[in-house]
Amino acid sequence: MSRSLPSWVLLLIALLGMAILAALTFANLRFTEGARDANAFLPRWAGAHAWLMQQRSPYHPQTSLSAQTILYGRAADLALGEDQALFAQPLPVMAFYAGVGLLDYPIGRAVWMTLLEVALPLSAWLAIRLAGGRWPLALAAAMMTLSVAWSPGVRAIVDGSAAPLALVLSLASLSLAQRRMDWAAGAVLALVMVDPLPALMLSIAVSLWAIANGHSRLPAAALGAGVLLVAVSLVLLPGWPIEWLRQLAGSVGLGTGAPAHSDWPILQPGLLPELVLGVLLLSSLWSWWPRPGGGNRMLLWTAAFTLVLADGLRLLVTGRASLVYLLPAVVLILGVVGQRARRGGTWPGVIGIILVALVSWMPALLSPGGGAFGPTGAAIGLLVGAFGLLWFRWWVIRGAELLAFTGEAGHLG
Secondary structure (H helix, E strand, C coil): CCCCCCCHHHHHHHHHHHHHHHHHHHHHHHCCCCCCCCCCHHHHHHHHHHHHCCCCCCCHHHHHHHHHHHCCCCCCCHCCCCCCCCCCCCHHHHHHHCCCCCCCCHHHHHHHHHHHHHHHHHHHHHHHHHHHCCCCCCCCCCHHHHHHHHHHHHHHHHCCCHHHHHHHHHHHHHHHCCCCCCHHHHHHHHHHHHHHHHHHHHHHHHHHHHHHHHCCCCHHHHHHHHHHHHHHHHHHCHHHHHHHHHHHHEEEEEEEECCCCCCCHHHHCHHHHHHHHHHHHHHHHHCCCCCCCCCCHHHHHHHHHHHHHHHHHHHHHCCCCHHHHHHHHHHHHHHHHHCHHHHHHHHHHHHHHHHHHHHHCCCHCCCCCCCCCCHHHHHHHHHHHHHHHHHHHHHHHHHHHHCCHHHHCCCCC
């Protein structure tokens, strides 16, 4: 029978964890104090700060002007394509930024970066547990390190993207569903709205899986929590849906004098954007089709495939993708690689992690400016992730039929 750790050991671990978080926040603060870069966090912080500290709507023009002043020392010049820093999110998203909105911008951004630095390795750990394989401790630690050290992770942290937080909430919801804690799983799933597009698609996918597999309370809880959040937000700011729609229009240059986003892939001439959109939607419907059984690994597969498709849809519409959502796909694919190469010990997994890290940093290594993946590179990354997941699905089904597939299939060591 295992014994719990002594209280002094737990206290020491807690103090060590607090010291690490404090050190991370201090290091982040050193960066944010001198940074004047356009980023995803600033408009959301400005909206929360204006609402909580100045009793002003996050959608008010003065709110975005305050954010523009932080960036440029003046109002943004729309003719130059400068960032308008609009709070273009549904009001319930404000709940996630309320804490940092009470702080000044540099310290608020530093705290948010620390939160993301915790969310990413926690996401990797949850994905490994959900995958059901037995990962050696060293390899699991390497995967958790990869989550913050590969290019999508670093860029998401610096940008203050909501994607890492949405990812960890998504996987936490699946983990709760795995334990049949359906009410809690549904409530956490509703919180994924911090990144609205993946939240919508993932909610549909997980709800269909839940209904087909006897977890009917999960979608009910998710719907109830979502309705409650929207209802509270309407009480606090009754007109926010109209203001939000105006902000969305402003973010694409409608009615503001800003140039329209003619470089968005979805607006390009020809039938290719519409064809890609059709493939994404059909792929979503196929992956969401209710299939009783399949276990938790297939639930993770459905969620991973949905997140890749959601990122692809965002890329198609805006020309940008948060490749952080590829993390569950990487975990599942490396699990199958480890199964097929058991005699190699942990080396297949180690080599796979190193390759993922190197490929993710390839644009920075090969270009003098250290650029990120452009739309073409991001599309290739998402396609590789999608085809890798399809290969994973084929291997699991084939293994189940021919080799009496068990949970040991994900063994990497």
